Amino acid sequence: MSARTEAAPSRVGTWFEERLRISGLLAAMLHVRIPVSAQTYYLGGITLFLFGVQLVSGTLLTLYYKPPADAAYESVKYITSVVEFGWLIRSVHHWGATLMIATVVLHLGRIFVQAAYKYPRELTWVVGVLLLAVTIGFGFTGYLLPWDQKAYWATTVGTEIAGGVPVIGDALLYLLRGGADVTDATLNRFFGMHVLVLPLLLGLLVVVHLTIVHQLGLASPRHLEPRPERRGGPARPVEEPLKPFFPHYILDEVIAWFVVLAALVVLASVLPAGREEEADPLVTPPHIKPEWYFLSAYQLLKVVPRTIGILVPVVAIGILLLLPFLDRNPAVAKRRRPIALSLAAVSVVVIVGLTVWGAQS
Numbered sequence: 001m002s003a004r005t006e007a008a009p010s011r012v013g014t015w016f017e018e019r020l021r022i023s024g025l026l027a028a029m030l031h032v033r034i035p036v037s038a039q040t041y042y043l044g045g046i047t048l049f050l051f052g053v054q055l056v057s058g059t060l061l062t063l064y065y066k067p068p069a070d071a072a073y074e075s076v077k078y079i080t081s082v083v084e085f086g087w088l089i090r091s092v093h094h095w096g097a098t099l100m101i102a103t104v105v106l107h108l109g110r111i112f113v114q115a116a117y118k119y120p121r122e123l124t125w126v127v128g129v130l131l132l133a134v135t136i137g138f139g140f141t142g143y144l145l146p147w148d149q150k151a152y153w154a155t156t157v158g159t160e161i162a163g164g165v166p167v168i169g170d171a172l173l174y175l176l177r178g179g180a181d182v183t184d185a186t187l188n189r190f191f192g193m194h195v196l197v198l199p200l201l202l203g204l205l206v207v208v209h210l211t212i213v214h215q216l217g218l219a220s221p222r223h224l225e226p227r228p229e230r231r232g233g234p235a236r237p238v239e240e241p242l243k244p245f246f247p248h249y250i251l252d253e254v255i256a257w258f259v260v261l262a263a264l265v266v267l268a269s270v271l272p273a274g275r276e277e278e279a280d281p282l283v284t285p286p287h288i289k290p291e292w293y294f295l296s297a298y299q300l301l302k303v304v305p306r307t308i309g310i311l312v313p314v315v316a317i318g319i320l321l322l323l324p325f326l327d328r329n330p331a332v333a334k335r336r337r338p339i340a341l342s343l344a345a346v347s348v349v350v351i352v353g354l355t356v357w358g359a360q361s
């Protein structure tokens with residue numbers, strides 16, 4: 001018998017344990033230890049939290065939103081001006097989307113800088129890039145739903161760009177629009193994607209992502225993973241000081257979630273989501289602008305020939321997806337990765353530059 005005094009399980013706890021047998025699973029999920037040097041800045045967890053916020057606020061919006069094109073605009077107007085706290089829920093959903101894209105990009109950035117995509121985490125990275133694509137897909141499909149001028153024309157331009165992708169362009173354009181133009185059929189497709197297909201896909205990918213993260217443990221930003229088979233020698237596990245994931249890390253993570261929630265409510269209250277005139281396919285507005293995360297691609301298209309403007313983002317996404325297999329340098333320390341870090345810095349400067357330029361023009 002152990003010398004330690006174990007807390008006796010409550011009767012309720014015993015009742016559930018006898019029927020579910022999940023204490024082993026919970027222990028395996030919670031009682032993991034993480035490297036003391038691992039710095040996540042809680043970004044993956046915050047992204048997950050924001051996904052939860054989007055699911056709750058989006059479900060509430062769906063109670064009143066109507067997807068037919070002749071009712072969509074009025075239903076958003078109704079949510080904003082008649083439904084109690086409707087404007088707040090809509091604004092939280094609006095800002096939640098922006099913050100989620102920002103945190104997922106920052107999460108990717110920290111993984112890159114700390115070289116956490118290298119062996120054996122290549123698949124965690126690939127699933128992560130798919131998560132990024134689905135998150136952006138949420139933004140793209142959600143933008144059309146208010147069916148105002150901005151939504152209609154940004155989607156017209158966005159789907160036109162998709163139509164320019166070599167080989168599959170025409171099929172992609174038709175698939176997205178449900179016809180040659182942006183119509184009621186497009187709105188219905190985007191609604192279905194936004195509230196059903198993408199949430200299921202994101203949920204599934206998150207489960208896969210977190211299962212792999214759990215299985216491998218967090219990467220240490222200081223040491224290479226032991227990889228004896230590559231060095232041709234015996235395993236030399238690095239002694240890494242560890243700390244418990246539960247409750248220490250989890251508690252800090254929850255505090256970060258509260259801070260993000262507070263920021264979200266302040267943003268939503270001070271800068272509520274707006275609405276333009278109802279969509280009119282016959283009146284092209286003078287300035288069509290996509291959301292900020294598409295501005296760099298949009299601006300690039302304005303300044304280079306169309307084929308190049310479409311090919312560059314397609315190739316960039318391919319490089320991002322395959323990065324762990326393209327970057328063969330096994331080093332983790334920043335000073336031993338000058339090429340990767342310099343190329344990334346140049347890419348960030350170009351993307352930010354194009355975004356600022358696009359916002360001003």
Ligand code: HEM
Pocket residue numbers: 038040041042043044045046047048051104107108111116117121124125126127128129131132135206209213217218219220
């Ligand atoms: C909806 C999007 C995403 C969610 C909810 C998510 C969630 C998480 C969480 C909770 C972790 C644990 C550590 C941490 O919090 O940083 C993690 C780790 C990781 N994520 Fe993500 N992630 C997402 C997208 C991405 C993206 C876009 C990438 C990169 C392309 C990525 C690559 C990784 C990798 C490689 C790890 C392991 C890091 C390590 O071992 O230190 N994730 N993710």
